[in-house]
Structure formats: C-alpha cells, structure tokens
Amino acid sequence: MKSLKFILAGAVTLLVILIVVSNTVETTGPAPARRSSAADDGQLKIGVLNSAPVYYTEGSGAKGFDYEMALGVSESLGIKPSFVPMDFADLFTALDAGEIDMIASQVSVTEEREKAYDFSHPYFVTYLSFTTPKNSPIRKLKDVNGTKVAIVDGTAQEGILKARFPKAEIVKRKNEAAALEAVAAGKADSFFYDAPFTAGLIKHAPIPMEERIVFPSDKAPIAFVFRKGDGLRDQADKAIDEMIVNGDWLRIKTDYFEQYPLSERFREQGVE
Incomplete structure (x- = not known):
C-alpha cells in the first residue's frame, strides 16, 4: 500500500514538473517576428503625407506626385x-x-537621416519657399535673417535654416496647418516649407498669404525612405531608373510641376 502511495506521489510530482517546464518554455520562447518588409505579406505599405501634391483624393480616386x-x-x-x-x-x-515599409512624402536626403535609414535613388529635388502674410516686409532671402520662421517639426528645413540663416529664430509645429496658424497669430513671420505644397496651403490659410521666395536646391534630393538593410530599396532604385528612362517620370513631373524648371540632376540622366 505504501509503495502505491509513493508511486502516486511520484507521478503527481512529475506531472507538476512537466507543467512548470512546459509553461516556462512557452513564456520564454521568442516573440513573434516584427514585420520586416513587404515580402512578409505581399503588400507594400507606403506612408504618405495627406497633403497635395504628395497624396490627396479627387473625386473617388487618389492623386499626387509622390503617390x-x-x-x-x-x-x-x-x-x-x-x-x-x-x-x-x-x-x-x-x-x-x-x-x-516605405515613406513617399517629398523627404529630403540628409546626412543625419542617412545614418539611420536607406534612401532610394532621387526621384525629385527640393524646391523651397517662404510663405508670408500679404503685407510682410520679407521679400528677398536677405530679409529672412533676424525673423521668426515656422517649420514643420522633423523636416530638413531646420538644418537648412541653421546653415543659411543662422540669425533666424525657428518656430517648430507638428504640421502645416499649425505652422500657418503660428504665422497668422504673429508667433512667426513666415513659413519655410517645400514649394510644391504652397499653392494648396495658401487656399486654406487662416489669413491672406502669398509665396514670397522660391528657390531650388539640387543639394537636397528627394527620395523614398526604407529601413536599413531592406532589400526593397535596391528594387525601388531599378524601378525609378526605368521610369526616368522610359519617360514616365517626366510625364508625372509635368502633370504636377510643369512650372518648375528641370533640375540639372535629371538633365544629366538624359531627361529632356
């Protein structure tokens, strides 16, 4: 009888040990893998700024240069x-x-960003502008120093301002609407941003505004952004090169930026 009790006790103990071990293995196992690229589910998730000319809706369809x-x-x-x-x-x-998986939003390639992300071949260059109230004394680039300039936080405009207009005071806001509000409220004298957005933004500005200064920057190319080491970047490079050679790039550029002169960067690639 005692032997039977010992056997039963041993069996119970072994069962408890197995349960504990089983639970330990389950809870300390590897976590589910994070989505690493579009190849994971056959879908390319593209982050875009919901603003013309990057990405916007017209009727029932989407439009936009970056789109x-x-x-x-x-x-x-x-x-x-x-x-x-x-x-x-x-x-x-x-x-x-x-x-x-990818950012397509007029993102400028900068040294700082290249440390953390992979960029595709350029598909545009940066055209910059200062938007001001209609009665603003800011009319030329030399007028910017010593004024308060609103920018969208996280954009390359901050670095450009610091390098080119060191005496300007930078006023950061989360998005374009907030930056324009800062100008309208007198907390900033101008809004420094990518010129392609200006026409659409002025239409919805809280006070009458105008684009005072526009200038191109070949040193600030626009490219798609990927996580470091994502093989999609190399495939995107081939696709961009092909679009430039076969004329698709020029057609899209003309549809959205016909008034902008062709950058030397793209002339060198045979675009005419």
Missing part, C-alpha cells in the same frame, strides 16, 4: 500597394515600428 511615383515602383515590383496617410512627424516613427 504616382510610388505606384509606379510598386507595379514594377509586382507588390500590391497600400497607402497610409499621416502627419510628416509620424512617418519615421511608423517606419521604425514596422507599420509601414
């Missing part, structure tokens, strides 16, 4: 695109978290 360029890349890759609109300040956070 059409990204669409061309996804078609070349044979991957279904999914566009995710958000504020510019949230784009890099979403890319870091694996919520999107």
